[in-house]
Amino acid sequence: xxxxxxxxxxxxxxxxxxxxxxxxxxxxxxxxxxxxxxxxxxxxxxxxxxxxxxxxxxxxxxxxxxxxxxxxxxxxxxxxxxxxxxxxxxxxxxxxxxxxxxxxxxxxxxxxxxxxxxxxxxxxxxxxxxxxxxxxxxxxxxxxxxxxxxxxxxxxxxxxxxxxxxxxxxxxxxxxxxxxxxxxxxxxxxxxxxxxxxxxxxxxxxxxxxxxxxxxxxxxxxxxxxxxxxxxxxxxxxxxxxxxxxxx
Amino acid sequence: xxxxxxxxxxxxxxxxxxxxxxxxxxxxxxxxxxxxxxxxxxxxxxxxxxxxxxxxxxxxxxxxxxxxxxxxxxxxxxxxxxxxxxxxxxxxxxxxxxxxxxxxxxxxxxxxxxxxxxxxxxxxxxxxxxxxxxxxxxxxxxxxxxxxxxxxxxxxxxxxxxxxxxxxxxxxxxxxxxxxxxxxxxxxxxxxxxxxxxxxxxxxxxxxxxxxxxxxxxxxxx
Numbered sequence: 001x002x003x004x005x006x007x008x009x010x011x012x013x014x015x016x017x018x019x020x021x022x023x024x025x026x027x028x029x030x031x032x033x034x035x036x037x038x039x040x041x042x043x044x045x046x047x048x049x050x051x052x053x054x055x056x057x058x059x060x061x062x063x064x065x066x067x068x069x070x071x072x073x074x075x076x077x078x079x080x081x082x083x084x085x086x087x088x089x090x091x092x093x094x095x096x097x098x099x100x101x102x103x104x105x106x107x108x109x110x111x112x113x114x115x116x117x118x119x120x121x122x123x124x125x126x127x128x129x130x131x132x133x134x135x136x137x138x139x140x141x142x143x144x145x146x147x148x149x150x151x152x153x154x155x156x157x158x159x160x161x162x163x164x165x166x167x168x169x170x171x172x173x174x175x176x177x178x179x180x181x182x183x184x185x186x187x188x189x190x191x192x193x194x195x196x197x198x199x200x201x202x203x204x205x206x207x208x209x210x211x212x213x214x215x216x217x218x219x220x221x222x223x224x225x226x227x228x229x230x231x232x233x234x235x236x237x238x239x240x241x242x243x244x245x246x247x248x
Numbered sequence: 249x250x251x252x253x254x255x256x257x258x259x260x261x262x263x264x265x266x267x268x269x270x271x272x273x274x275x276x277x278x279x280x281x282x283x284x285x286x287x288x289x290x291x292x293x294x295x296x297x298x299x300x301x302x303x304x305x306x307x308x309x310x311x312x313x314x315x316x317x318x319x320x321x322x323x324x325x326x327x328x329x330x331x332x333x334x335x336x337x338x339x340x341x342x343x344x345x346x347x348x349x350x351x352x353x354x355x356x357x358x359x360x361x362x363x364x365x366x367x368x369x370x371x372x373x374x375x376x377x378x379x380x381x382x383x384x385x386x387x388x389x390x391x392x393x394x395x396x397x398x399x400x401x402x403x404x405x406x407x408x409x410x411x412x413x414x415x416x417x418x419x420x421x422x423x424x425x426x427x428x429x430x431x432x433x434x435x436x437x438x439x440x441x442x443x444x445x446x447x448x449x450x451x452x453x454x455x456x457x458x459x460x461x462x463x464x465x466x467x468x469x470x
Contacts, residue, residue, distance in 0.1 A: 029436020031444050134432045135445035 005076045009089050012130070014122035017062060022127045023074060023087030025134050030090075032137035033074050034232035035128060036064070038224070039111075039120045041146040041184075042079040042105040049212045050105050053145075056221040057101040063225030065093050069232035076123065077101070080116035081109030082152060090127055109241045110151035111208035113197070117144055121163045121179070139175040140167075141231040143224050145182045147212070149193040157200040164202045178231055179203045182220065186211030198233070205243040216248050223248075258294050260309050264386050268339040283347075286340035289314050290404040294390075295395065295466060304395040304468055308403065309388035312336040315404040315421065318393045322367045323373065325423045327391045330406075332358040337385035348385070357382045359389060370426045377460035400429045400467040401438075405463030414454030434467040 009021040038057060046053060057077060064073055070093055077087040077100065088100045120142050128138045167177040182204045183194045191208055198206040207223065209216050223246040234241040267290065275281045289312025294346045296304040308316045309331045313336040331337065336379045343345045358381055365373040380389070395401060408428070411419040427446055431438050443463055450457065 025433065026435055031437050031441040135441050137444060137448070 006089075008095065009091070012123075012126055014119075014126045015228055016118070016122055016123055018084075018119045018175065020076070020086055020119075020123040020126070022076070022091070022123075022130070023091055023095075023105070025130065027133075029052045030072050030136075032235050033072050033131060034069065034235055035124050035138055035140040036073055036100040036228045036231070037090075037120045037124055037140070037142040038061050038074075038077040039073070039116050039142065039144040040077065040079050041073065041081070041111065041148065042082040042085075042107055042109075043110050043111045043148060044183075046105070046118070046148055047107050049217065050107060051213075052214050052217045054101050054103065054105055056217040056224075057104075058098055059218065059221035060224045060228075061093060061096055061101070062132045064068065064228055067181065067225070067229040067232065069229060069235075072232055072235070073228065075228075077104075078119075078120060079105055080112050081107075082112055083109070084112060084116045084119045088122075091194070111146065111148040112148040112152040112154070113144070113148070114155040114157065114160060115152060117142075117179075117201070118160050118163060119142070119161065121177075123168065124177070125163070125167055125170070125174065131213060132173045137175060138173075139177070139231060140236045141179045141180065141228055141241075143182060143227065145184060145220070146194070147190075149190050150197065156176045159196065160201040168202075171238075175235060175238065176231075178205070178243075180207060180224075180225070180227060180243075182207045182209060182215075182224075184209045184212050184220070204240070207246065207248075209248045219246065219248055222246075249447070252272055257443065258307070260292075260388050261386055262389075263292070264290070264309075264339055264388065265342070268342055269397065271338070272343045283340055283343050286343070287338045288312065288340070289336060289405055290339055291316070291405075291464075293401055293403055293464075293466065295401070295468075298394070303398075304399075306393040306395050306401055308391040308393065308401075308415075310391070311339050311386075311388050313406045315406070315408055315425065316391055316393070317402045317404060317425050317429050319368075319400045319402075319426070320396070321398065322368065324368065324370075324426045324429060325393065326366070326422070328362040328364070328421065329389050330360045330362070332356060332360070336406075337382075339386070342386055352385065355394050359387065361389065364421060364422055364425075364427060368426060370423050372422065395468055397468045397470045400431055400434075400448070400465055402429045402463055402465035404428055405460070405462040407457070407459040410457060410459035410461075411450075412456045412458065419455070429464060431465070431467055434469060439463055441464045 074090040113119040149248040293310045408421045
């Protein structure tokens, strides 16, 4: 059943006409926010660990709620296969429900990794611009979790690289941008292709989780929440956060 | 700095005496802290509805030096209070007879009032300067402002007079005053948001600030 329209959210459109939702400015009381974005693969190949992946997303959100910076986080989640779907827009943690994650992934289709990355970055930049216009200070972290390589090729690596470059020179809009690519594949060839994608577009950090196990996805949630907290703690310093190293 | 929204008839002198007595008691708990720790300006705005003309009435009390700024739809009105010899009377002087007496003998009991009206771009529309003498320094200087919904009132410490360009040229406080009440939205920590942005803007162009700065503000919601 479709969710009712959330009246606390605005429906926005990016320059490439991606539509996304985000908390209305009038509902934001702090002076600064970290825009955190989870981008999760829901292609057919994640079927063996769908429930664990959804749980890892929920655990990430719950861990972020314990952060001293919880009131300064706006979290968005999208899922992608052949297309990109918003699970929830940029929301304050207290307004995110468990069922925004549990049972949220719809398996099937291929891997539009490029478009999902492009969409996430454009939405982040667009919302950051809206916030900057209202004098909020923002930084951002986008974390992309995938078990496969690009299969659609409708967005080029150059387009993504340009977007990341643009974000990193727009200090007035976004103080810093961190992009993390997480590979949850035991396949060496896919891992190498993901590393190639990281280098081609300028992604900050590539994390190779390897073959998925429930324990590794639990640690992944820990890594993601720590990365988000670290990014938020760096807000106002003029620098991005230092990548967190984590053993899987 | 204190903002009071409403309440019973206000006795400024009783308020001042009670405030400094309470502060003196708190400082007295710490042996190593001298009373001079409390040498600071106190600015207070009392905002009440004025039912006769469907608007609001703000009474601002100054104990020490500082600035009150009101942003209206089409202009900014500001009153700066200064003391002769740049020596404001701090309420803490009232805690020690010797300091109070020394102040009155040395300073002479004079303060200057500068009222300026600016357009929203900061261009001066009018200016009026006057001086007043005071005998009992605990009696504050009073300013009155008429406010309507949507207007903002800010109380700012004298730190606003200590901004300098990258070339070390002082920046007139009149040029900066409109920025202190240019709130985008009145939600949440709107004063901190405005001042943080102001600081980032200043930093980007090398503008420096050489004194502490306090700002409190109220916006009358529609």
